[in-house]
Amino acid sequence: MASDLAIAVTRLALPKGKMLAQTSRLLASIGLGFADYNSKTRIYRMQSDSVPGLTAKMLNERDIPVQVAIGNYDFGICSSDWLQEMQTRYPNSRVYKVADLAYEMSSIYLACSDRSGISLSSLAGADTAWRIVTEYPALAEAAACRMRLRNFRIFPLWGSADAYPPENAELAVLKATDEEELRRLNLQPVKKICSSNACIIANSDSLESGDFSRLMSHFTALINNAALPAEEPERRPPTRQKDTVYRKSEQKVWLALADGHQQAHTINFLEKTEIRLQGYDKDDTQRRPLSNIDWLNIKVIRPQDMPQQVANGNFDLAITGRDWLLDHLYQFPSSPVTSLLDLGFGWVKIVAVVAEQVPADSIEGIKTLIALGKMTPLRMATEYINIADKYLRDRHIQRYRVVPTWGATEVYLPEDADMLIENTETGQTLARHKLKIIDTLFESTACLIGSRQSLAVPRKREKIDQLISIFRKAAAKK
Amino acid sequence: MEIQRCKGARDLLPDDMERFRQVEDAFRNTCISWGYREIKTPTLEYIHLFTATGTLTPSMLGRVYSFLDWDGWGGERIVLRPDGTIPAARLYCENMSGQDIARLYYVTNVFAFEETGASDREKWQCGVELIGDPGPVSDAEVLALAIEASTALGLPKFEIKLSHAGILKALIAELKLDAEARALLLDEILEGNWQALSNARGRSKGIDSILSWLMELKGKSSAFLANLKAMPGISRNLAQEIDRFTAITELIDNLGYKYEIDFTSIRGFEYYTGLCFKIVSGGARICSGGRYDNLIGLVGGIEKPACGFAFYFDQVVALIKPWTRQKAWKTVIVRSPGKASIKSAFSVAATLRRAGLIAELDFSGSQMNARWTVNIQFRPKAYIVRDAVRNVDKAVAEVKDIINFIGGSGNGI
Numbered sequence: 072m073a074s075d076l077a078i079a080v081t082r083l084a085l086p087k088g089k090m091l092a093q094t095s096r097l098l099a100s101i102g103l104g105f106a107d108y109n110s111k112t113r114i115y116r117m118q119s120d121s122v123p124g125l126t127a128k129m130l131n132e133r134d135i136p137v138q139v140a141i142g143n144y145d146f147g148i149c150s151s152d153w154l155q156e157m158q159t160r161y162p163n164s165r166v167y168k169v170a171d172l173a174y175e176m177s178s179i180y181l182a183c184s185d186r187s188g189i190s191l192s193s194l195a196g197a198d199t200a201w202r203i204v205t206e207y208p209a210l211a212e213a214a215a216c217r218m219r220l221r222n223f224r225i226f227p228l229w230g231s232a233d234a235y236p237p238e239n240a241e242l243a244v245l246k247a248t249d250e251e252e253l254r255r256l257n258l259q260p261v262k263k264i265c266s267s268n269a270c271i272i273a274n275s276d277s278l279e280s281g282d283f284s285r286l287m288s289h290f291t292a293l294i295n296n297a298a299l300p301a302e303e304p305e306r307r308p309p310t311r312q313k314d315t316v317y318r319k320s321e322q323k324v325w326l327a328l329a330d331g332h333q334q335a336h337t338i339n340f341l342e343k344t345e346i347r348l349q350g351y352d353k354d355d356t357q358r359r360p361l362s363n364i365d366w367l368n369i370k371v372i373r374p375q376d377m378p379q380q381v382a383n384g385n386f387d388l389a390i391t392g393r394d395w396l397l398d399h400l401y402q403f404p405s406s407p408v409t410s411l412l413d414l415g416f417g418w419v420k421i422v423a424v425v426a427e428q429v430p431a432d433s434i435e436g437i438k439t440l441i442a443l444g445k446m447t448p449l450r451m452a453t454e455y456i457n458i459a460d461k462y463l464r465d466r467h468i469q470r471y472r473v474v475p476t477w478g479a480t481e482v483y484l485p486e487d488a489d490m491l492i493e494n495t496e497t498g499q500t501l502a503r504h505k506l507k508i509i510d511t512l513f514e515s516t517a518c519l520i521g522s523r524q525s526l527a528v529p530r531k532r533e534k535i536d537q538l539i540s541i542f543r544k545a546a547a548k549k
Numbered sequence: 550m551e552i553q554r555c556k557g558a559r560d561l562l563p564d565d566m567e568r569f570r571q572v573e574d575a576f577r578n579t580c581i582s583w584g585y586r587e588i589k590t591p592t593l594e595y596i597h598l599f600t601a602t603g604t605l606t607p608s609m610l611g612r613v614y615s616f617l618d619w620d621g622w623g624g625e626r627i628v629l630r631p632d633g634t635i636p637a638a639r640l641y642c643e644n645m646s647g648q649d650i651a652r653l654y655y656v657t658n659v660f661a662f663e664e665t666g667a668s669d670r671e672k673w674q675c676g677v678e679l680i681g682d683p684g685p686v687s688d689a690e691v692l693a694l695a696i697e698a699s700t701a702l703g704l705p706k707f708e709i710k711l712s713h714a715g716i717l718k719a720l721i722a723e724l725k726l727d728a729e730a731r732a733l734l735l736d737e738i739l740e741g742n743w744q745a746l747s748n749a750r751g752r753s754k755g756i757d758s759i760l761s762w763l764m765e766l767k768g769k770s771s772a773f774l775a776n777l778k779a780m781p782g783i784s785r786n787l788a789q790e791i792d793r794f795t796a797i798t799e800l801i802d803n804l805g806y807k808y809e810i811d812f813t814s815i816r817g818f819e820y821y822t823g824l825c826f827k828i829v830s831g832g833a834r835i836c837s838g839g840r841y842d843n844l845i846g847l848v849g850g851i852e853k854p855a856c857g858f859a860f861y862f863d864q865v866v867a868l869i870k871p872w873t874r875q876k877a878w879k880t881v882i883v884r885s886p887g888k889a890s891i892k893s894a895f896s897v898a899a900t901l902r903r904a905g906l907i908a909e910l911d912f913s914g915s916q917m918n919a920r921w922t923v924n925i926q927f928r929p930k931a932y933i934v935r936d937a938v939r940n941v942d943k944a945v946a947e948v949k950d951i952i953n954f955i956g957g958s959g960n961g962i
Contacts, residue, residue: 162611162664163664192728195728200597202624213607213611215600216600216607216610216611217607217729218729219600219601219607219732220600221597221600221601222597222600222601223597223600224623224624224625224626225624225626226624379622382622382623383622383623383624399622402617402619403617403619403620403621403622404619405619405620406620406622408622
């Protein structure tokens with residue numbers, strides 16, 4: 072049928088994670104469902120049964136505005152906070168918000184600890200160098216400039232911003248459904264920065280030159296159905312945080328432990344030591360777990376954020392991966408952070424990956440392809456932006472672009488990127504996505520990292536040495 | 550050919566640089582003769598120098614080039630200098646604050662992102678700062694210096710427009726907005742959107758007619774300000790600011806400079822507190838300046854009044870006639886026929902240079918870009934000089950004969 076042949080391929084980016092269930096239901100309700108778009112799927116590349124030419128991929132929702140803006144996708148559904156974050160940083164990005172969808176409603180707040188009593192009026196005049204932690208560095212910086220803070224520092228985070236105030240940051244810019252949720256986290260709103268909800272976005276060039284009217288004719292129904300009261304997806308309420316705050320003390324050693332994927336591994340490891348923790352279980356994770364060692368101040372944050380938080384003196388020690396330590400050291404070569412002990416668990420290797428059909432089996436082969444004018448500029452997608460940058464720089468790849476991702480990077484090849492720097496344990500995920508390893512950069516395991524500045528303080532040094540010896544014994548047990 | 554130059558960046562070619570130096574030299578000579586001394590601040594500064602109220606507006610901050618340094622784990626961002634005055638204020642606080650009066654000038658590049666890449670993201674400015682005197686004589690001094698420099702730069706025709714930030718701020722204060730709305734309105738106005746001020750009217754009807762006065766009328770002398778002060782509804786605060794402005798315009802009247810008072814001419818910088826002026830030529834703003842009494846306190850904690858201005862290089866260069874000095878220099882090409890005479894060629898060229906000529910060595914025997922050519926012969930100390938204009942060749946024995954033939958000393962050195 073000639074008319075069907077004329078239909079251009081339409082590329083749609085759909086969110087993984089907490090927006091998945093509701094988005095999937097809504098698409099199904101308007102006849103645009105994808106059989107594989109569910110949380111159990113291992114297939115990230117999908118074809119529509121009902122609209123010919125409509126393809127979709129599942130991405131981390133934070134990556135969707137960037138991927139739509141650079142033209143890898145024509146349309147995307149994501150949460151508008153990530154769109155605003157990108158547009159604040161890149162006001163001329165080629166992305167257009169087609170419509171708001173009435174779900175995933177929340178707000179981005181500037182918040183402080185409910186004990187610190189910071190108010191809007193106390194912010195601007197003060198000479199304090201305000202420390203602001205956030206997953207939204209562009210929104211946070213714009214807000215700080217608008218509020219005319221005289222001096223501020225933004226600490227971009229991978230997550231867990233609520234863990235930082237008041238000891239490790241005065242302010243956090245974070246997402247919450249409402250002020251009540253902030254209060255459950257022992258935070259207090261200082262200012263609402265913007266609202267956030269699900270939205271449909273499109274690449275501006277696609278809208279200007281392509282015909283997407285068939286897909287777009289479904290949007291009115293999508294907007295209407297999204298506005299209907301829907302059964303809210305099951306959401307585990309966040310653990311009510313105990314109302315504790317650590318006091319400043321020279322006597323204490325600050326230790327950061329991982330949340331997220333690494334938490335289970337860390338729990339297993341700590342069980343082999345004599346350290347006993349309260350509030351570091353899968354079901355009850357407190358930001359400040361208590362331990363049987365009274366000179367330990369423990370906080371639970373993202374492993375990716377740990378090296379910088381040790382470098383800036385917020386923590387003396389942390390348990391994180393060597394991959395994240397190296398990513399930090401490549402960004403900040405003179406950082407005081409160093410690996411104190413290899414803990415042996417959480418083994419992965421960090422590899423350079425291309426699609427199976429690429430006619431090259433090594434980075435040299437890729438360089439040859441680049442020299443022939445293929446793959447230039449080389450598009451690199453990775454979570455490890457500093458490792459990737461250094462890898463390509465050291466190999467004299469003349470033209471490359473590193474596009475940061477927030478996970479699920481395998482899905483980008485071959486359409487949206489030419490190469491990945493990824494971690495892999497067995498290589499199975501890579502094989503399932505028809506990818507091949509062309510280089511192994513290094514192997515990474517969990518390690519205890521510490522700051523040389525903390526080691527230089529004799530009182531701390533003594534306690535840190537005690538901990539190292541506890542961990543060394545545990546690491547030796549298999 | 551594929552352009553590899555960064556978007557929004559620019560190459561300055563030899564002709565561009567000759568004009569650049571012309572502007573720089575004229576500006577420097579004027580400043581030096583007024584007792585100003587040159588400074589250079591670093592290209593890199595911390596961003597917090599520019600974030601306080603009364604420095605850069607949020608929209609300007611949104612276009613700075615900033616990054617984390619290699620040791621930036623503490624989160625302190627570095628910027629490529631977005632402005633010349635604020636770093637000069639920092640330099641004064643850190644190095645010269647013991648000095649009651651400081652007269653400083655600089656020639657510097659400033660960086661700001663520009664969306665299309667069609668305009669330059671790196672711009673050059675030459676500016677002066679007069680630190681330590683509350684005015685109004687120092688206001689008149691910097692204005693007179695700017696006018697003299699404009700003349701020295703060879704700008705064909707220019708106009709002076711005056712405004713006063715104190716009056717604008719006193720007026721906004723009367724709108725009784727909260728701090729954030731007030732800052733926002735000021736930013737809008739500094740971005741050139743005077744409509745924002747009209748929109749904010751109505752809240753206080755008494756100042757309605759004053760607003761339209763400021764937006765619609767242009768004054769030619771101090772009398773204009775006397776009239777304004779006599780308007781009904783002028784508050785005491787506003788009257789005080791008008792008096793401050795009048796003290797300056799009366800001085801300028803006495804010095805005999807022509808100007809126009811145009812309140813809408815105020816643009817760009819939040820740090821101005823008193824007089825603001827700009828010089829317009831060929832439809833372009835080529836210079837702007839004014840008084841910023843709070844800036845040094847904000848940057849370094851020491852209260853010091855100050856005023857200054859900056860010329861916008863690129864606008865100036867576009868308006869002036871190309872410089873001719875270098876072209877007036879006599880250029881001689883010194884050509885050696887072979888290896889054996891190279892030493893002799895260097896020595897002849899050196900002698901010619903000492904005589905004030907430009908001597909250019911020609912190794913290929915094919916350079917034709919000068920009127921005079923000296924061919925060194927194999928016989929020792931024998932030269933053939935060619936004058937391409939007169940189409941004459943002459944054989945001479947000594948270098949001094951070459952100089953005589955060319956016509957004595959060149960204009961250089």
